Amino acid sequence: MKIDLAGKVALVTGGATGIGRAIAAALSASGARVAVNHFGQNALIADVLDTVGGGARAFDADVTDAAAVQRMVAEIEAQFGPIDILVNNAGILLEKPFLDITENEWDRVIAVDLKSVFLCSQAILRSMQPRGNGCIINVASELAYLGRAEFSAYCAAKAGVVGLTKSLAREFAPAIRINGIAPGPTDTAMLSLDQISPEWRVKELAIPAARAAGPEEIAATAVFLASDFARFYYGQMLSPNGGALML
């Protein structure tokens, strides 16, 4: 079974680090030309493009800003041609007791984790729909299903991503396939002690697999969903999660 994405153009949001970077590299290794979105991470970009290879280019944009997203999509289309594969991967985490979350914090998490999926999908579907093919892959989280104390804004946003994925899958089928990934704990900056407490890191890893995934293990699911082997998948959330959640 060989996945061949030659001739396809892919955009990966939040692609400078972690899961997004691994997805960008895996899509590129499968033959796609990859546009790597980042958010002012210029210091990382030379290294990222080196890892991703295959003529990848970087596009700096805040995916919560509608005008910036539209500019980015226009630039990618001018440089690479129409986008065939969109991976909505950018995200942030907030661990905080519900009663301490400020309105600004709530709005930021919803903007980065959910509104960005609306903005990027809408910007790209406007040209993808008339062309009559393409696919979108939304990175949610197993926590969309499990819920988690002190991660309410994140869980709410990711549950929103699941609902948006299923609704768009129905609206744009059969020509465009829209699916998602709900990863379990994955070794990236998001799972580091800078981002979550030691208590939650221990709980995150208390799963049947007894370890976190490597980002490349999540990327494999994205490449599959982008490929023709997933042509009967519509509105599905695939969950590489080490057994944390058995759907």
Ligand SMILES: NC(=O)c1ccc[n+]([C@@H]2O[C@H](COP(=O)([O-])OP(=O)(O)OC[C@H]3O[C@@H](n4cnc5c(N)ncnc54)[C@H](O)[C@@H]3O)[C@@H](O)[C@H]2O)c1
């Ligand atoms: N690491 C995990 O355990 C885990 C588990 C489930 C889901 N996820 C999801 O996977 C995705 C990738 O996360 P990761 O674990 O690789 O962490 P990460 O922090 O390495 O990656 C997130 C990326 O999103 C980018 N980003 C944040 N705000 C942005 C903005 N406004 N515009 C553009 N880019 C922006 C960041 O710069 C970063 O590169 C996220 O959606 C996350 O919620 C991660």
